[in-house]
Amino acid sequence: MSEIWAGMAEAFLLIWSRDADLIEITVRSLQVSLSALVIASAVALPLGTWLAIRRFRHRRLPPVVVGLIVYLLLSRSGPFGVLGLLFTPAAMIIAQVIIITPLIASITHQAMRELWSDYHDLLISLNTTHGQRIATLIWDGRRTLMTAALAGFGRAIGEVGAIMIVGGNIDHVTRVLTTAISLETGKGDFALALGLGFVLIALSLMVNLAIHSLSRTEREGRW
């Protein structure tokens, strides 16, 4: 028990002293997950909205399977092996995009279906084009869409299985919060693992607070 308390104390010290490794891993995690979020949102938000005005059945793959598929695609003998992306942050971004795009698209789809059923008659009556309908739904559902994107970010930053497979957890190259926590815990270095864990918890809390505050403005009809 005292080992855990000592680890926690040391973890706070690492955060307080802005430990170089901790900062580097946190920044890389944010870079990878935010890049994945931007790419996934650019695809999933319009796609989910478009599907809302059509019929859609979606399937989600388990993340580790996604990691395996991306690994096979990017490995030297795979179809994209020539690009040399395996064990780079780019491979991790690709895996995260594949994992979170269906999640963001399905939350978007659900929310936009409700909005579309409210707006359907009006937008048809006003002779709107398909593009105008999608633009109107995206604009008026923007808070929900931000919530969907934040949920995707939360999922991406907390991902470990697929990231470990395609990134390889290489120090100073592909090591991110989750893979580092996994490694340091295995090594018994609880101080760094806990320090990184606190950062991850803080990021998750910020995402949840943002989602909560967005849904509150939506409920209260504030603009």
Place this chain on the structure above:
Amino acid sequence: MVSQDLYAQLRGVVVRRRGKAVLGPIDLDLSGGGFTVVLGPNGAGKTTFLRVLHGVERITSGSVTWSEPAKTAQQGQAYVFQSPIMLRRSVRANLAYPLQLLGLPKTEIAARVAHWAARIGLSAALDFPAPRLSGGEQQKLALARALIRRPDTLFLDEPCANLDGRSTREIEEILREATQAGARIIMTTHDLGQARRLADRVLFLNNGQLEEQGAADNFFTAPKSPGAAGFLNGDIIE
């Protein structure tokens, strides 16, 4: 194409849902301006009839022909639904929306929005969220959003259902102004008093069939069909 006196012709129009005919067959020539009021008991097909005319309800068979090409005709039409549909935007943005779709210049949009907000008494609430307005205010806003496009034909589905007397009077005033400005209005209503006040022509629907049509005075004083006579007497129509 139809002749200039007529603005629309319906020929053999039938709407079926799950194999059951909910409207028609209807053959009808529509002509003239002013108010055409569609009357009939619950489930008579009034809303379906209105939606068919506006082109938002698919017909199973038959045809609806406007005096202009279909696309031009629909661009000159506006529809106010029984339950007002508010965009999740401010009053200002709701009024501006149809004008933005038409691609009008910003100054023109601002001028029309200011005019209509003042006309419906919502100038002070331009930045207020439209979905949080009262029922009467939402109905007036929906009407203003329809009229702001200056339509040739305005369809209204029970525009004053569930509204108090004051809101009803305000809406009727706006509608009279619209017809004086040249718009033709085709509306459904349950309110016989409102039909008597506004109607120039009456279409009486019962069980999806057009049982009677003609000048409002004739309809209210000497209805020809037993269904219409019973409806005016306040009988239960089956």
